Amino acid sequence: MSTLGEHWDNDDVRVRPGRSSRPRTKTRPTHTDAVSGFVVTVDRGRYTCLVEEGTRRERTVTAMRARELGRRAVAVGDSVDIVGDASGATDSLARIVRIAPRTSQLRRSADDTVDADTGVSATTERVLVANADQLIIVAAVADPEPRTGFLDRCLVAAYTGNLEPVILLTKTDLADPAPLRALYQDLAVRVLTTGRDADGGLDAAAVEIVRDLVHDRLTVLIGHSGVGKSTVVNALVPQADRLTGSVTGVGKGRHTSTSAIALALPDGGWVIDTPGVRSFGLAHVTPDDLLETFDDLLPATVDCPPGCDHSGPAVGCALDALVAAGGASERRLASFRRLLASRSTPVGSGAPDRAAATD
Numbered sequence: 001m002s003t004l005g006e007h008w009d010n011d012d013v014r015v016r017p018g019r020s021s022r023p024r025t026k027t028r029p030t031h032t033d034a035v036s037g038f039v040v041t042v043d044r045g046r047y048t049c050l051v052e053e054g055t056r057r058e059r060t061v062t063a064m065r066a067r068e069l070g071r072r073a074v075a076v077g078d079s080v081d082i083v084g085d086a087s088g089a090t091d092s093l094a095r096i097v098r099i100a101p102r103t104s105q106l107r108r109s110a111d112d113t114v115d116a117d118t119g120v121s122a123t124t125e126r127v128l129v130a131n132a133d134q135l136i137i138v139a140a141v142a143d144p145e146p147r148t149g150f151l152d153r154c155l156v157a158a159y160t161g162n163l164e165p166v167i168l169l170t171k172t173d174l175a176d177p178a179p180l181r182a183l184y185q186d187l188a189v190r191v192l193t194t195g196r197d198a199d200g201g202l203d204a205a206a207v208e209i210v211r212d213l214v215h216d217r218l219t220v221l222i223g224h225s226g227v228g229k230s231t232v233v234n235a236l237v238p239q240a241d242r243l244t245g246s247v248t249g250v251g252k253g254r255h256t257s258t259s260a261i262a263l264a265l266p267d268g269g270w271v272i273d274t275p276g277v278r279s280f281g282l283a284h285v286t287p288d289d290l291l292e293t294f295d296d297l298l299p300a301t302v303d304c305p306p307g308c309d310h311s312g313p314a315v316g317c318a319l320d321a322l323v324a325a326g327g328a329s330e331r332r333l334a335s336f337r338r339l340l341a342s343r344s345t346p347v348g349s350g351a352p353d354r355a356a357a358t359d
């Protein structure tokens with residue numbers, strides 16, 4: 001995606017407005033002895049990485065960031081180069097010296113912070129997951145009621161981060177998913193459903209469709225508490241509990257529930273659970289970032305007034321002329337503008353789907 005390349009070599013945690021930073025040395029050690037790892041979870045500055053040990057065997061290595069990474073953040077899903085004690089022995093600690101270019105980034109803006117030097121408030125972006133192929137946004141059709149603002153924000157994050165979004169509507173035994181499905185018919189997103197069957201278990205055919213979807217891919221699951229996300233994860237990864245406990249060593253502390261964690265699928269691929277993510281600040285996404293993911297609308301905006309935010313006819317946006325001329329459907333434009341508006345709902349506004357922003 002065009003918006004992504006320019007971010008690759010930037011800091012992943014960026015503070016706006018930009019501060020001058022010290023020039024960095026160009027001559028860095030090459031670390032020819034480095035081994036490659038895959039980051040499965042992060043806990044208080046310690047990264048749990050899987051390092052290949054010959055065919056089909058992996059060892060778990062705990063690492064910290066090397067100073068030379070500067071302010072570049074390491075995220076779950078990153079491919080990294082590791083030096084130092086990468087034996088994986090108890091209490092050993094290796095160092096991450098390089099992060100491979102990412103194919104995608106699921107990010108969000110954290111709460112506004114105030115720059116200690118300048119006193120200017122700034123928005124901090126955080127990469128939740130790197131390199132995921134797709135984002136499954138899990139929502140229940142009832143109990144709890146769906147929060148469509150949250151779903152829209154997840155879609156914005158997926159489109160602008162180069163992840164393919166999929167909406168998974170759960171608990172279809174409790175209510176008809178059709179009205180919710182209709183909300184997304186003019187957006188490029190697949191909508192799947194699951195629900196309980198007569199025996200009280202999840203509908204096996206529906207689970208099979210999800211299993212096919214995640215096979216051999218890197219998939220992030222996101223959703224509010226109670227929507228049935230764990231039920232789906234456990235259906236896909238039967239040993240999920242064992243894996244979270246023993247492979248990562250994260251234990252049952254309070255951080256367990258807030259870090260993303262990659263779980264290996266039995267037949268290949270990874271599911272990344274995001275237990276603590278209940279809000280999605282998008283202050284870092286500009287109208288043009290989102291527009292660039294709408295290929296059918298983008299070309300018409302050459303006729304927009306300078307600095308157009310594409311919000312409607314009041315600002316003279318050329319997208320209204322495009323629809324008037326039959327170049328796009330009114331519903332398609334309305335869907336784009338709904339996502340555009342969802343982006344700017346303030347974090348921590350007290351709206352139900354803004355409960356407890358956690359990192």
Ligand SMILES: Nc1nc2c(ncn2[C@@H]2O[C@H](COP(=O)(O)OP(=O)(O)OP(=O)(O)O)[C@@H](O)[C@H]2O)c(=O)[nH]1
Pocket residue numbers: 170171172173174194195196202223224225226227228229230231232275
């Ligand atoms: N009726 C119905 N209930 C379901 C379905 N899927 C899950 N549930 C129930 O919904 C409740 C919440 O499910 P979880 O899988 O724990 O939900 P979660 O999204 O992981 O929530 P947290 O564990 O709080 O993060 C549980 O009581 C499940 O048994 C479904 O398809 N239909």
Ligand SMILES: [Zn+2]
Pocket residue numbers: 301304305308309310311316317318319
């Ligand atoms: Zn415009």
